[in-house]
Amino acid sequence: MKKILLITTGGTIASEPTEEGLAPSLSSGELLPLLTSITENYTVETYDLFHLDSSNIQPEEWQQIAGCIAQRYRFYDGIVLTHGTDTMAYTSSVLSFMLRNIPIPVVLTGSQLPIRHPLSDGFENLRGAFAMAASGAPGVFVVFDRKVIFGARAVKVRTTGFDAFESVNSACAAVINSQGLQMLYTPTKPQGEFCLEDNLCSDVFLIKLTPGLNPEIFDMLLQMNYKGIVIEAFGAGGLHFIRRDLIAKLQKIVQSNITVVVCSQCLYEGSDFSIYQAGQKVLDQGVVQGYDMTTEAAVTKLMWALGKNSDPAEVRRVFATNYVGEISLQ
Template sequence: MQVVKVDIDTAAPLNPEASILIIYTGGTVGMVFDEKEKHLVPFNFSQIVDHVPELRQFNYLLTVLSIEPALDSSNVSVQDWLMLARLIGENYEKYDGFVVLHGTDTMAYSASALSYLLENLQKPVVFTGAQVPIGRIRTDARENLITALQIAATKKDGKSVVPEVCIYFRNLLLRGNRSKKVESSHFDAFKSGNYPPLAETGIDIEYSYEHILLHPQQPFKVHHTLNDKVAILKLFPGITPQVVQSILQAPGLQGLVLETFGSGNAPTKDWFLDLLREAVYRGILILNVSQCDEGRVDQGRYETSKHLLNMGVVGGADISTEAAISKLMYVLAQEGLSHPERVELLQQDLRGEITL
C-alpha cells in the first residue's frame, strides 16, 4: 500500500481562504466505468477536476492523498484506521480541515474509530462518499464532495465551526460516532437516531451550533494503538449455548459488545447467565448496546436486564454498535489501567458518542 500526493488546480490565489487535505481511501465515490474492462475501477485523482469542475471555483488550496490500491470499505481494518489517524496527525498543522473519501458500508465504523484516535481535535475531519460513482451522470458524489469541502473550510471568529469527526451525506452533517448506515438504495444513506444533525444543507448550510462539540482547551493528540481483541455478540430468540460459548471463549478475547433487546434486555436462562458471569470473572469487558436504532440501554429497568447490571456488564447508554466496538478497542488499548478504571472510562462520554 502506498500514498500518492496530488495537488488540485483551483482558483486559489496567494492568500486562499483555506487549505484542505482530501484523503481518498476508496469506495464508490472514486469509481468510473472502464469501457475496456466493462466494470467500475478507481479513477486517477489528478483528473478530479474533470469530474467535478466546480472545484476550480473554490478559493481553497486542495491537496489529495490517494491510498493505492484503493480499499473496498468492506476490507477496512484497524490498521487502516491507525494509518488515517497518522496521516491526519502528520498533516495537522499544514491544513485547516480534512475530507476523507470512504466507502459507505463501513464509514460509520471508521468515523467512530477516528473520533477516539484524534483527541482534542480542533479542526473538521469530514467523511463523505457516494451511492453512485462519480463517473455516472446522476452521481451524488459531486454534491457530497463539494459540501464536505465547504464544511471543512468554514470558520467563525478564526476557528473551525465543526471541530470534530463527522459524516456529510445527502443534506445532513452528522457526528461520526453517532452515525449509522441505514440505506443501500437511496441517497440519504446515513442516520443519527440518538443525536440531532450538526448541520442541514439547503440553499445555505445551517449549522446547529448547540449540538457541535466545543473547541477543546488541551493540545491535539493522536493515539496510535487500538486493541482488536474484541467481538460483537448479537442476541436473537433461540440463540444456543454453543454459539454464545464459541464467542465468549474465543482465544485472547478481551472485550465484547453485547447487542441486546430493547432497553438492554437479555435471556435469564441459567446457561446464558453462567457463560456471561464466567466471562466477566475472566476480566472480559462487556458493553451492553441496544439493537434498536434509537433509544438507550437502561440496565435494571426490567428483570431481564437487572442480572446483567449485577454481574458487572457495562451499560452502553445510547451508544451505537459502530461507536461501541471502536470505543472498546480504544479503552482496552490504554496502558496501565485496572479493570475498574477501564469500566469507568467506558462509561464516560469521551467524544460525544453517548448522552449521560
C-alpha cells in the same frame, strides 16, 4: 481561501466498472479535475492513501488514516476524506476517538453512485464536505445527502438510497439548505492539545442476540482469546436466562477479565438495564451499559479503550465518559 486537504481511500465514489463489478480505481489526480466547480473556492491539495472497497478497511487502515491526518493537519484549515459507505460509520467513530482534540474539521464523505456516473450523488456530498471542512468547527463529521453528522453518531441505514446515513440519538451538527451551511450547534475549541491515540485492540466481538442463542458461544470466545465483547441485547436490555442461561456465561466471561458492553438492538433510544429483571441480572454480573451509543461507536470505543488499557475497571471508566458526544450518560 481556506486550504483543504483531500485524502482518498477508494469506495464507490472512486469506483469504475470491471469484469467483477464496481471496484475503486480513480486516483485523486483523476478525481480532482471533475470537481472544479466545487474546489474553485478553496486551495486544495490531495493525498492518495488507499484504493479500497470499504469492506476491506479494517483497524490497520484506521491507524494509517489517523496517522496520515496527524502528520498533516497543522498545514490545513480542514480535511475531506473520501471513503466507501459500507464501513464509513465505523471509521468516523473510531477516528473521533483516535484524533483526540483535533482542532480542525475532518469530514468523511462518499457516494452511492460512482463519481463518473451521470446521476452520481458524489458531487453534492463533496460540495457539502468541503463547506464543512472550511467551517472551522473542530471534530470528525460525516456529510451525506446535505446532512452533517457527528462522527460517532453516524449510522448507515440504507443500501441504495442517497439518504444513506442518519444521525442516531443525536441532532445533526449542521444541514445544508437554501441558506447554505446551517450549523445546528455551537462549535467549541478542544479542551486540550491534539493527541494521536491510535493503539487499538481488534480482539472485540459483536453479538446480536437471537431467541435461543446457545450460551456456549461465550466459551468459544474465551478460547479464542477475545478481550472484549459487545452484545446487542433485546429492547431496553434483556438477555434470556431460562433454559439457555446467557447470564451465567456472562459471569464467567467477566470473571475472566473480559469487558462486556451491552446495548440495545433498537436503533433509536437507549438501553436501561434497571427496568426489567432480565436487565438487572445482567448488571449484577458487572457488564458495561452502552446506553444510547450506536453499535459502531460501541465497538470502536471498546477497541480504543482496550488499546489504551486492558484493565476492566479502566475500560469501565472510559465508557462512563462522554468524549465526543458518542453517549448520553444517565
